[in-house]
Amino acid sequence: KAGVTQTPRYLIKTRGQQVTLSCSPISGHRSVSWYQQTPGQGLQFLFEYFSETQRNKGNFPGRFSGRQFSNSRSEMNVSTLELGDSALYLCASSLEGGKGLEQYFGPGTRLTVT
């Protein structure tokens, strides 16, 4: 079974621009979570989607948003990029049910803001 895929793997943007990152979950997984990883703050939860609905959101400004499509693929968007948004963005997918918290991560998208 194919793992979680994320595109693009690397991205360079300029301050003030916006960016969209994509995540395709493992086949059959209906939940997609997003995390930001930085050297200073570590791994922080952004949000989680299930059946096209955002169920949980971390403590990030409104510039960070996401959505999920009917095929469970998810995108996250960051508007008005700041230098501090440079990070590795990780997507994770999981089944719903008894093992719903067991998350499988993609390789991440490395975003650099200049």
Next chain:
Amino acid sequence: AQSVTQPDIHITVSEGASLELRCNYSYGATPYLFWYVQSPGQGLQLLLKYFSGDTLVQGIKGFEAEFKRSQSSFNLRKPSVHWSDAAEYFCAVGATGGYNKLIFGAGTRLAVHP
């Protein structure tokens, strides 16, 4: 508030030596606990998980972890380390309210000497 503490930022061991990585959590109820490993430039790979039952859990790559409620700990162990185990290791707890939100520790970077 829920939190995870990994007291050791960096650990160096010799190949063939035993390994123990420490993890302490703060959580009101029975926690869902995880260990993930991240190789440079990669996403996170699930090593093992604890949901309930037997407090000694076995994972992939020869790792095991023991849940100790009295000490609020979930330490990761391996009897004999291989050079390929060099990576960063993250302990995580499933957050209250579920919905697939993980709270991560800061990570322990493992170096292995030949």
